[in-house]
Every structure is written in C-alpha cells, then in structure tokens.
Amino acid sequence: MPSQLLSTLTTQLLSLSTENIWKIYHGDIKNWKELGGTDRKISVISREIASGSRFSFEKHFGLTQEINSFTVSDISDNALVVNGTGMVKSIVSRNPYAIGYVSAGTLGDLAQLRVLKVDNVLPSQEAIMENKYSLSHPFLFVYKNQTVSKESTEFMNYIASPEATKTIQSLGYIK
Numbered sequence: 001m002p003s004q005l006l007s008t009l010t011t012q013l014l015s016l017s018t019e020n021i022w023k024i025y026h027g028d029i030k031n032w033k034e035l036g037g038t039d040r041k042i043s044v045i046s047r048e049i050a051s052g053s054r055f056s057f058e059k060h061f062g063l064t065q066e067i068n069s070f071t072v073s074d075i076s077d078n079a080l081v082v083n084g085t086g087m088v089k090s091i092v093s094r095n096p097y098a099i100g101y102v103s104a105g106t107l108g109d110l111a112q113l114r115v116l117k118v119d120n121v122l123p124s125q126e127a128i129m130e131n132k133y134s135l136s137h138p139f140l141f142v143y144k145n146q147t148v149s150k151e152s153t154e155f156m157n158y159i160a161s162p163e164a165t166k167t168i169q170s171l172g173y174i175k
Contacts, residue, residue: 015117022061024099027076032097043080047098056137057101089113105172125174144145
C-alpha cells in the first residue's frame with residue numbers, strides 16, 4: 001500500500017530532532033536561536049483540526065492530550081492554523097522563519113522550500129521502506145459492506161497494477 005509521508009518545511013535548519021519538533025509545536029521552543037539558528041521568532045504553521053495530515057503529525061509527535069475522555073490537540077495556541085496544503089506551502093515559502101508540514105506527494109517543485117530532515121533522515125523512498133524515516137503512515141482503503149461492488153473491485157485491481165504504481169510513485173508517494 002502506498003505510504004503518505006509528512007515533510008516538515010523550513011529555510012532555517014537542515015535537520016531537527018523529534019524532541020525539538022515536539023517542543024516547537026507544543027510552544028516550548030519559540031525562537032530559531034534556541035536551535036542554533038537566527039535570532040527570530042519561529043512562525044509555527046499547522047493544518048486544520050480535521051486534516052488527516054494534522055492527525056498523523058499529532059499522533060506521531062504525541063501532540064495530543066486526554067481531557068474528560070476526549071483526545072484533544074496539544075499544539076500551541078500560538079500556531080497559525082490554516083486550511084489546506086497549498087496555504088502551508090505558500091506561507092512557508094514566503095516566510096523564512098516559518099515551519100510547517102505537508103504530505104511529500106504534495107510538495108511539488110517549490111524550490112524555495114527545503115525538506116527538513118527528522119533526526120538526520122530525509123524522507124527518501126529507501127529511508128521510508130527501511131523504517132529509518134519514522135514520520136510516515138500508510139494510506140488505507142476501507143469499505144463497509146461484506147461484499148464489494150464491481151466498480152470498487154475494478155478500482156482496487158487498478159490500484160494494485162503496475163500502471164497505478166508508476167503514477168503513485170511519480171507523484172512522490174511510495175507503493
């Protein structure tokens with residue numbers, strides 16, 4: 001199954017530890033200087049609460065907490081929450097002190113954005129397949145009924161085909 005990975009974008013540093021990313025998004029680290037960068041406030045960009053990317057990001061970094069039996073976000077209230085990947089990329093590309101996350105397949109060719117290493121590992125196909133880049137998650141197809149319609153079966157057969165694999169991989173995803 002294809003794996004969707006999330007890339008943290010920054011123009012300040014080349015690599016951050018998992019712990020430092022948690023501290024940035026939790027609001028404990030607020031300035032790039034604390035990480036060896038420029039003495040500038042970090043502009044933290046996050047996706048909207050219903051985003052699958054945000055769900056995976058929060059789960060991976062432990063950025064949730066339980067309150068009255070509900071799991072809620074523990075991302076800093078100071079983070080700028082935006083709707084859509086395009087908005088994350090646009091803000092980060094225009095602000096050299098911003099950090100955000102997107103799915104690798106949505107990164108595109110924005111040369112002004114750098115993909116940040118997480119714990120000194122870039123999200124390459126090899127690193128993901130060898131479980132060296134931890135910030136990735138599978139993309140799953142689910143269905144409700146016991147039986148699957150003819151159209152659904154045809155779609156699943158297509159997704160498993162070499163043609164679909166080529167398309168998926170050309171978009172930056174892994175299958």
